Amino acid sequence: MGRAAFAVLALAAGSALAADQELRVYQLHFRQARDAAVLVEPLLSPGGSVLLQPSLNSITVRDNPQVLRRVADALASWDVAPASYRVRVRVLLASTEAQPPGKPAPLISGIGAELKELFHFTSYQEVATVQVTASDGSAVEMAAGERYHLGFTVRGLSQDPERVQLAQLQLARRDRSSENAEVLRPLMRATVTLLLKQPSVLGGARAENANQALFLVLWAEREEKQ
Structure with a gap:
């Protein structure tokens, strides 16, 4: 508080206030x-x-009361908590292996029919589903x-x-180096823009076997502020 008061006094000493001017300090909470x-x-x-x-993350404005009110309104709309999103990622392993006669491959819930129409794989297996709020x-x-890493x-x-947007999205396989240290081997890199509450499919990265590929089903929604 003392440092803020000193800054205001220094400003006033350097340039006298006009009759219709005031000094006001605005403390920022979320923005710089x-x-x-x-x-x-x-x-x-x-x-x-x-x-x-910057050290106090505040600004001091010298102007007439009408301008100070406009500044206060503008800062109140601008200095808000960043939006929060819930993101869900499903990792699918697709295969071209022939299915046993009379035993159709199960469809992945919510997206399986669309995948079968778009790609020439005979089956899809969900190997991981993760969800995060950020x-x-x-x-x-x-x-x-157990096998993969997302960033x-x-x-x-x-x-x-x-x-x-999910920027610099990377799917990597967790592996071991010759020294038995864990390493991440990138399989897929992209920057993806998602329509909220609509699934989006990204793929397919080559899996360990030649007749397999990996797909990501991405979904996101904005978290409502309490």
Whole structure:
């Protein structure tokens, strides 16, 4: 509090306030003070000014009361908690092996019929399903069953709130090096944009056997704030 007061006094001493001007300190909670100048500066009057205080994550604005109210409203809309998303990934192993006569391969719930129409595989086996909740900008790393590893970064799209991006998505196989240390062998890399609450299929990466391939079924929804 003392450092914030000192910053306000220093600003006032450096340039006297006009009769209609006031000083106001705005404390930011979710966004960075260094990013606020682009938002605040266009709102200032010709005689107004803004002082950034990154160490306190606050800004001090000198201007008339009407401008200060506009700045307060703009910051209240901008300085909000990042959106949170629930992401589900299903890892499927597809095969071209012939099925026994009279025994059709079971369809993967919710997506199996579509996969059979799109790809020339005779069966699909679900080998892992993982779900995670992550906020906008968060990097996710997690195991997908015993054999595989998933990684991606969640990115909300401000221009299209009904979609979310899984950036730098990677599916890797967990393996052992010659020194018996665990290593990740990448099988699939992509950046995928998902329509919320709609499944999307990504694949197919070559599996261990030549007649098999791996697919990912991706699904996401925004978590409602409590």
